[in-house]
Amino acid sequence: MATVTGAAVILLFLTILSVATTVVPSSPSPPSDLIRSSCLHATFPKVCVNTLTVYKGRATTPRELAQAAIKISISRASKASEFLSGLQKEANKREMGAVKDCASQISDSVDDLRKTLGELKQLRRGTFRWQMSNAETWVSAALTNEDTCIDGFKEIEGTVRSDVKKKVTNVAKVTSNALYLINRLDHP
Known part of the structure; x- marks a missing residue:
């Protein structure tokens, strides 16, 4: 009798163990699906997915996703601005003008992106089109500043140019x- 009970306990233990270790495939979380589907046709889809997937905030709607993308852009632009400020101390005479101009342009980009984030947080039905136009204009201006910054290094060779460009x-x-994600928003 003790043998039957011992065998039953072992069988029960093995059954519980197999159920506990069975891997049940899980479906991707909705935010992950939102990120992938939203980034599918972005200019840089891999960058879009990678940056938004590791974003620490919660983005479960297209509007929140656009805000997250702007926050990421603000963070990256701010870090680039800090980098450029430090680079001004190291740049040679030839590089100094381009570095200063670039630092100013990236600082302007940060300001434009912050205005955009503020606008996206306050979207309203009655003023939606106007607010979207403002947001699109400011982000476009930030992009222009970033392009202009890089153009300032055309005549300069070396590591400063490659570091700034990167x-x-x-x-x-x-x-x-x-x-791109802002342009996809169609209502407040």
Whole structure:
């Protein structure tokens, strides 16, 4: 009798163990689906998915996703601005003018992106089209500033140029994707 009970306990234990270790495939979470479907036709889809997937905030609607993209762009532009400020101390005479101009342009981009975020947080039905026009204009201006910054280094060779181009191109990619996500919004 003890043998039957011991075998039953072992069988019960093995059954519980197999149920506990059975892997049940889970479906992707809605935010992940939203990110993938929203980024599908972005200018830089991989960058869009990668940056928004690791974003710490919660974005469950297209509007929240656009706000998240702007926050990411603000963060990247702010870091580029800090980098450029530090670079001014290291740049040679030839590079100094381009670095200062670029720092000013990226600072302007940060301001434009912050205005955009403020506008996106306050979208209202009666003024939606006007607010969207403002947001699109400011993000476009930020992109222009980023492009102008890079253009300022055309005549300069070396690591300063390549470092600035790498940083600012990264900012431009996330900013371009943010503009795309803003353009997808169709109601407050």
